[in-house]
Amino acid sequence: MDKITFREASRAGIAEALKDDSRVFLIGEDVGRYGGCYAVSKGLLDSFGAQRIIDAPLAEAGFVGAGIGAAIGGMRPIVEIMTVNFSLLALDQIINNAATLRHMSGGQISVPVVIRMSCGAGKQLAAQHSHSFEGLYAHIPGLKVLYPGTIGDARYMLKMALDDPDPVIIFEHVMLYNMEAELPEKQTIAPMEKAVIRRTGHDLSIITWGGCLYKAMDAAEQLKTLGIDAEVVDLRCLRPLDRVTILDSVRRTHKALIVDESWKSGGMSAEVSATIAELGLWYLDAPINRVCSAEVPIPYAYHLEQASLPQVAQIIAVAKQMMEPFNASIRDPL
Amino acid sequence: MSNNKLHVNRIHLHFLLKQMIRIRRFEERCVTLYNEEKIRGFLHLYNGEEAIAVGVMQALTAQDAVLATYREHGHALARGLSMDIVMAEMFGKASGCSGGRGGSMHLFDSSQRFYGGSAIVAGALPIAVGIALADKMLQNQAVTCCFFGDGAVAEGEFHESLNLAKLWQLPILFICENNLYAMGTALELEQSNQKIHLKAASYGLASQVIDGMNVVDVEAAAKLACSAIRNGAGPHFIECQTYRFRGHSMFDTQLYRNNDEVEQWKKKGPLIQLTQWLKDNHQIESDELQAIELAVDKEIDAAVRSADAAEIEPVENLLKHVYTEVSHG
Numbered sequence A: 001m002d003k004i005t006f007r008e009a010s011r012a013g014i015a016e017a018l019k020d021d022s023r024v025f026l027i028g029e030d031v032g033r034y035g036g037c038y039a040v041s042k043g044l045l046d047s048f049g050a051q052r053i054i055d056a057p058l059a060e061a062g063f064v065g066a067g068i069g070a071a072i073g074g075m076r077p078i079v080e081i082m083t084v085n086f087s088l089l090a091l092d093q094i095i096n097n098a099a100t101l102r103h104m105s106g107g108q109i110s111v112p113v114v115i116r117m118s119c120g121a122g123k124q125l126a127a128q129h130s131h132s133f134e135g136l137y138a139h140i141p142g143l144k145v146l147y148p149g150t151i152g153d154a155r156y157m158l159k160m161a162l163d164d165p166d167p168v169i170i171f172e173h174v175m176l177y178n179m180e181a182e183l184p185e186k187q188t189i190a191p192m193e194k195a196v197i198r199r200t201g202h203d204l205s206i207i208t209w210g211g212c213l214y215k216a217m218d219a220a221e222q223l224k225t226l227g228i229d230a231e232v233v234d235l236r237c238l239r240p241l242d243r244v245t246i247l248d249s250v251r252r253t254h255k256a257l258i259v260d261e262s263w264k265s266g267g268m269s270a271e272v273s274a275t276i277a278e279l280g281l282w283y284l285d286a287p288i289n290r291v292c293s294a295e296v297p298i299p300y301a302y303h304l305e306q307a308s309l310p311q312v313a314q315i316i317a318v319a320k321q322m323m324e325p326f327n328a329s330i331r332d333p334l
Numbered sequence B: 001m002s003n004n005k006l007h008v009n010r011i012h013l014h015f016l017l018k019q020m021i022r023i024r025r026f027e028e029r030c031v032t033l034y035n036e037e038k039i040r041g042f043l044h045l046y047n048g049e050e051a052i053a054v055g056v057m058q059a060l061t062a063q064d065a066v067l068a069t070y071r072e073h074g075h076a077l078a079r080g081l082s083m084d085i086v087m088a089e090m091f092g093k094a095s096g097c098s099g100g101r102g103g104s105m106h107l108f109d110s111s112q113r114f115y116g117g118s119a120i121v122a123g124a125l126p127i128a129v130g131i132a133l134a135d136k137m138l139q140n141q142a143v144t145c146c147f148f149g150d151g152a153v154a155e156g157e158f159h160e161s162l163n164l165a166k167l168w169q170l171p172i173l174f175i176c177e178n179n180l181y182a183m184g185t186a187l188e189l190e191q192s193n194q195k196i197h198l199k200a201a202s203y204g205l206a207s208q209v210i211d212g213m214n215v216v217d218v219e220a221a222a223k224l225a226c227s228a229i230r231n232g233a234g235p236h237f238i239e240c241q242t243y244r245f246r247g248h249s250m251f252d253t254q255l256y257r258n259n260d261e262v263e264q265w266k267k268k269g270p271l272i273q274l275t276q277w278l279k280d281n282h283q284i285e286s287d288e289l290q291a292i293e294l295a296v297d298k299e300i301d302a303a304v305r306s307a308d309a310a311e312i313e314p315v316e317n318l319l320k321h322v323y324t325e326v327s328h329g
């Protein structure tokens, strides 16, 4: 079977949606003539025309809000925001409007908009182009938050998002776009809101998503050679959170290690950790551990950027430490 | 050439030419260094637009403040940041003007009131309004000068900032570098009314449009605007018509424009224009031009050598500069 890239998979998902449903259109900065800032929409303007592949001016609050309005009005917009950092200009529309309208109107208004954006670090783009704010979006009731980390999810999650009657945010990590793999069969793709166990193991659960998934898989592979059998849980959907799959995994492995490219404080890893502590404390036979980004805006210099991000070696080191008998002094915060 | 340029003398014109050549050649070297992977991340070149930064900077004093975009190598150099600290920053070295944390898009030098280096389109405009507000409140006799592109004009922050600047009658000079494209989106696809200077006028700012390829025109307009601002006339707006000769960044395949258009604009380029005028009017000898180019190349070589040799920030300092350091002395 031929391999395709994550980028091509995303593009194929968008093309299929445009073909199947005349209400679908793609709107965002440079999605048309330029071909998309990360080339996801390259060629779509030629196939679908400027009525359905709409180059928006630099006006994030404006065109994201317009996407929300068009969804209310009966269309099925796919809004692309170049980078999660720029989505902050549209946060008002997303949080104050998209996320609240159904509730605030007593259930009268439906906002079936899909908002895609790239995110994540690794390209030395510094502190205004590299962040991971998925936890911030996952904080908001009314939104659904997807984060595909595999080719299959990149290809098929968009359709599930479009079929959903509520606003869905989709994150695409910039380091995944060139990743290549065989495209799995559509029937093998789990429903949108389910976490998926990407690798089974009985020694510990590494719980992660999106850009850190391949790092976790890498680490699990290397841990195997050290005699540690790690399970890898891919959350895929950060809101609503599939607690059942998380807890089921931890119930079997008795150890939870969360890997998150965002910051620890108040982040998604904290939510997962609290969920395990609240509902699965008695399953655990080691403290929950987290490998996250350093608490610093992402720096430009290569060595500093890499030092700020979760690394495979770190995941391995923490996993090894978790397998050793508990040593309170290592964890003493004082 | 029109009357307001006649006072410009030979030495000054040579200086302007040298400043533009410095920026042009510095960035040409940056392309080589990018291909060698010494410079990473996004790299946005100012190639074709040099007359704007160089012209406007002539109207500013050391007390004035400057804010620019991610396409700001030219503004940094013209403002007076040394090539050494700018190049070191692009190499991600500790001696860089942002300690290696910012890179090409985030050059800073607070000692020269050069407040970046902002990569959120239109994000610097409200900050510029605030700096001008502070200067006014503190009774500092300073102008804040904010550079941005045509694309920024579509953002809400642009409109909010112009309104505030005029409402509060602030000492601020807005410079719009209209190069006809925001990445791959042409002006007519981003603006319902493409006469950008009229938008500023609608907020009550003194506003004009000029040839941004002519460094003498730019200097003259900026000086008039700054002296009016210093005399309490409030915010001014100058739309500079220009063109970028290269792609938006190093990743641009330029599917959205044709080569003819680029070649036509290159003929009107700021360096060609000034060099030709100087030659036609016997204001520069070929050995003088050579001497300028030689001096610039030497400066660049030295900057690359020192950036190459410079130390990187120790990784132990990763968390430095997130907050103010408290001294326990």
Ligand SMILES: Cc1ncc(C[n+]2csc(CCOP(=O)(O)OP(=O)(O)O)c2C)c(N)n1
Pocket (backbone or CB within 6 Å): A029, A058, A060, A082, A086, A089, B071, B119, B120, B121, B122, B148, B149, B150, B151, B152, B153, B177, B179, B181, B182, B183, B248
């Ligand atoms: C808020 C925001 N949205 C999108 C981008 C991505 N982006 C960077 S530069 C650019 C085009 C800006 O065009 P313009 O303002 O005309 O400046 P130019 O690059 O032409 O100098 C875009 C879309 C960004 N940096 N910030």
Ligand SMILES: [Mg+2]
Pocket (backbone or CB within 6 Å): B149, B150, B151, B177, B178, B179, B180, B181, B182, B183
């Ligand atoms: Mg532009």
